[in-house]
Amino acid sequence: MRDQLKKHIAEVITLSDSEMTEFVNLFSETRLSKRSMLVSPGDVVTQEYYVLKGCLKAYYLDQYGEKHIIQFAIEDWWISDFEAFFGQKPAKLYVEAIEDSVLLAIDNKILETLYQRIPKFERFFRIKTTRAFLSSQKRILSTLEKTAAERYIDFCSTYPFIEKRIANYHIANYLGIKPESLSRIRRQLEVAS
């Protein structure tokens, strides 16, 4: 199953076989059944996770008990409470499995050692983090400039195939609209296509 991670790395940087093997062996496999929690508020978060199989959501529960989905992750995505992971602060988010999932976890101390040994990984994570930064900027901007229908189309291109795997109300929550509005948008797009 680690071949999937190797392929993911090779799309961004070129490594020797031994470097690649060394890297993928730094990960530990974590299995998570549907509805179980990977991270909860208050946790010390020392790991980030690459999704081999399954689907997860990261969300914030506000003081009124309202859920706000910050991120989904499917195969080939990374997930964690990144503020807690990078900033070494207690977690604020929940990260929960939507489907039974298999993850590869890497520890931040091990990553630091890796950067010293194989600096090419600085490049890999610089490029991955730049993409994450852009998608986060895009999300801020898209709430300002786009209609709900346009945001739904963006969502389908960011998370291809995910719309069949995730409940309507989850997607509506991520988009910041009511489930009824999402159903209406989907019907309109079907008629138009």
Added chain:
Amino acid sequence: MRDQLKKHIAEVITLSDSEMTEFVNLFSETRLSKRSMLVSPGDVVTQEYYVLKGCLKAYYLDQYGEKHIIQFAIEDWWISDFEAFFGQKPAKLYVEAIEDSVLLAIDNKILETLYQRIPKFERFFRIKTTRAFLSSQKRILSTLEKTAAERYIDFCSTYPFIEKRIANYHIANYLGIKPESLSRIRRQLEVAS
């Protein structure tokens, strides 16, 4: 004036004198007078900018002509239309000087060559981009979890001393509140302190 950039780099990575000199010489100086534009929508953006002196804002103008401030930058900050810069797409934002400003500009092609020559810069920009990603995530989260007063306090800690340099209505715009609400929050905080 390049000593300021050297100090900024040295806070994150350790370079030899010759590497440092090579790096700072890759930048070109740009002077911008108050209210002039560094970037406008549609521009091809090949540079990102380090602020030596002055103050700028990056904003999106929506279809109703409403301005939404995405970022401020003061001394020691980086600014650009990052989606355009990294994603090689036409700019969507305006980047405008709020004060007379002096910037150091670096080109993305030159940066790519630098990464090949001195891989330590992968590390520098990985760490800077991680911080930018976190502050962008924090902004998404803070609109969900925090009151306007708490967001204003966050703003003052993110941009220290900036609140004296920027008009009330700019800060209110960034926080997504009315200028009157910001004035009320400031009065309440003065009474409380």
